[in-house]
Amino acid sequence: MRLAHLIVVVALAGGNWAFGQGGFIVHLDDLQEGRNGAAFAVREVPDGYLVFCDQFSQEFTGRTHIYVRGLDAIGELQSDHQYRVGDDEDFDIGYIDAIATNADGTFTAAIAEGYGYLGETWLYRFNSTGDTISRHFVMSFEPADSIVHILKQVRELGDGGFALVGGFDPIDLPTRGFVVRVGVDGDTLWTRRFGSATEGVVVLGVAEYDGAGLLLTGYGGAPGNPNKSFLIRTDSNGNQVWRRNYGDDATVNGAVRVAADGGIITWSEYREPTWPSFYWQQMMLTKWNDNGGIVWQKRSHYNNSVNTHDFEILPDGSMIATGTSALEAVLAKFSSTGDSIWSRSYAPTHGGSYLLDVQPTSDGGFVATGETRRYDPIDTAFQTNQVIWVLKTDSLGCVVPGCQNVGVQEYALDMDEHLQVWPNPVSDWLNITFEPPTEFTPQGALRITVQDALGKVVLQEVFTSRPIDVQHLSAGTYHVHLSDEKRWLAGKTIVKE
Numbered sequence: 001m002r003l004a005h006l007i008v009v010v011a012l013a014g015g016n017w018a019f020g021q022g023g024f025i026v027h028l029d030d031l032q033e034g035r036n037g038a039a040f041a042v043r044e045v046p047d048g049y050l051v052f053c054d055q056f057s058q059e060f061t062g063r064t065h066i067y068v069r070g071l072d073a074i075g076e077l078q079s080d081h082q083y084r085v086g087d088d089e090d091f092d093i094g095y096i097d098a099i100a101t102n103a104d105g106t107f108t109a110a111i112a113e114g115y116g117y118l119g120e121t122w123l124y125r126f127n128s129t130g131d132t133i134s135r136h137f138v139m140s141f142e143p144a145d146s147i148v149h150i151l152k153q154v155r156e157l158g159d160g161g162f163a164l165v166g167g168f169d170p171i172d173l174p175t176r177g178f179v180v181r182v183g184v185d186g187d188t189l190w191t192r193r194f195g196s197a198t199e200g201v202v203v204l205g206v207a208e209y210d211g212a213g214l215l216l217t218g219y220g221g222a223p224g225n226p227n228k229s230f231l232i233r234t235d236s237n238g239n240q241v242w243r244r245n246y247g248d249d250a251t252v253n254g255a256v257r258v259a260a261d262g263g264i265i266t267w268s269e270y271r272e273p274t275w276p277s278f279y280w281q282q283m284m285l286t287k288w289n290d291n292g293g294i295v296w297q298k299r300s301h302y303n304n305s306v307n308t309h310d311f312e313i314l315p316d317g318s319m320i321a322t323g324t325s326a327l328e329a330v331l332a333k334f335s336s337t338g339d340s341i342w343s344r345s346y347a348p349t350h351g352g353s354y355l356l357d358v359q360p361t362s363d364g365g366f367v368a369t370g371e372t373r374r375y376d377p378i379d380t381a382f383q384t385n386q387v388i389w390v391l392k393t394d395s396l397g398c399v400v401p402g403c404q405n406v407g408v409q410e411y412a413l414d415m416d417e418h419l420q421v422w423p424n425p426v427s428d429w430l431n432i433t434f435e436p437p438t439e440f441t442p443q444g445a446l447r448i449t450v451q452d453a454l455g456k457v458v459l460q461e462v463f464t465s466r467p468i469d470v471q472h473l474s475a476g477t478y479h480v481h482l483s484d485e486k487r488w489l490a491g492k493t494i495v496k497e
Helices: none
Strands: 024-027 037-045 048-056 064-071 077-082 107-113 120-126 132-140 147-156 162-170 176-182 188-194 200-209 213-221 228-234 240-246 253-258 264-270 280-288 294-304 307-313 319-325 328-334 340-347 352-360 366-373 386-393 410-412 419-422 429-434 447-452 457-462 476-483 487-496
Touching: 048 107, 048 386, 107 147, 107 162, 120 147, 120 162, 132 176, 132 188, 147 200, 162 213, 176 213, 213 264, 228 264, 253 307, 264 307, 264 319, 280 307, 280 319, 280 328, 294 319, 294 328, 294 340, 319 352, 319 366, 328 366, 328 386, 340 352, 419 487, 429 476, 429 487
Parallel strands: 037 352, 037 386, 176 200, 200 253, 307 352, 328 352, 340 410, 410 487
Antiparallel strands: 024 386, 037 048, 037 366, 048 064, 064 077, 107 120, 120 132, 147 162, 162 176, 162 200, 176 188, 200 213, 213 228, 213 253, 228 240, 253 264, 264 280, 280 294, 307 319, 319 328, 328 340, 352 366, 366 386, 419 429, 447 457, 447 476, 476 487
16 A cells, blocks of 8 residues: 555543544555555454455456455555455445444445346355355346346344345336345345336435334435435335435435434435536435424535535434535534534545545544545556545544644645654654655645644744754654645654653
8 A cells, every 4th residue: 555644643641632543544556556446334343444345356357346455453454355256247335334234243245246137136244354254145137127236235133134225227217216125144035116117216325213114315306307315214014104305406315324312314415406507515414203304404515516425423422424525525523413513624636535434433533435536647656546545533533633723624635655754753853854746736835733742733834844943842742734725734743752
């Protein structure tokens, strides 16, 4: 793995960050070897993290295969599994937060093997090192039916079975959403379809509700009309109890969770038809009661090309969420009533970025994964325009602690390797150099900010490549941040002797 790879060791007891919270940004460009790919789920395991990806196969031109990469706690690669080696077929693992975390510590994915009218769905189970434990056939269609089916998400249910959601795409009818209920052994118990001959529907997310029924989220609309987000509640047999359309001129809603008080929360998009023609939108959190009534609704991040992806409810009721705003990945935290606590955006200095899954971590921080896109492969680090990346932050969304005190909300993903700080540990003079690629253009003057372990700024000045006198600083841990007027660019943690 090359490119931005940040390692953090923090913080002192009583500081602004939980002890031991670390951060890193890892791009898997070296592993991809110029082949497009994306990651759809990341899970913490005892030795680090598993990243569930698909990318163009290293064996077959133009074929997508499934990969599970194991990273240690500081983002170093530990394992690399490719599945169905030797199969000249396409494989797909889903979309937003596509992996089910099982009660026994294993993971389940609904994987589409093959594509088109010959496609099949299989239920894979992985252990904590990314090895396949089992593979069980779920469904397929006869080629004469002319149906393509797509899987978007799978979730384990309270009885050990699973719910799979996605869409059927008949050749002469709009797409029909579906949910497939399978038992503990993986055998299908029932299938339910949603939509009609005049409305296309795709189900993107599912959650169990009240120990029996299901909650389904997705989008649908009549051909030629804007899609609407929907929330469906079903009974234990998958029959629709109620459906609510919302979001006005919205396009996608893929995440639903159940709060500790039994309330239903969705993370979706919102747009009014009168807003600018280049499609400005907002992100929207909505809390619903068990009858589909709105308890509260909060909107944020008004911008061009806004999308919402995954979110999780934290133990205190607050929420961590991912989305995209103007082609920049967003990680945002909200209170239990949907009010904004903080928001950070992350993007390479050229191109866009997306985070399709976020998970809280045992150290109090967060880990997220998705893809970055480079519109032009302008250096050897990016020979593809679709690069898998993993982001690990502290509890405030910072890769290097203290980013919230630098005065910016945007964060670069690809500049850290160009920042050098030495010696470390340091006694008297700290050398700092920054040699970015030729295509990099700063947005205003560069500046260096140094903070102590409690987040207090102890030094801030315009950046020049010259030694900085740190003799006056007390012994301890410090965090060095490089930024311009709009973006955090890179950072390091140092120790003053």
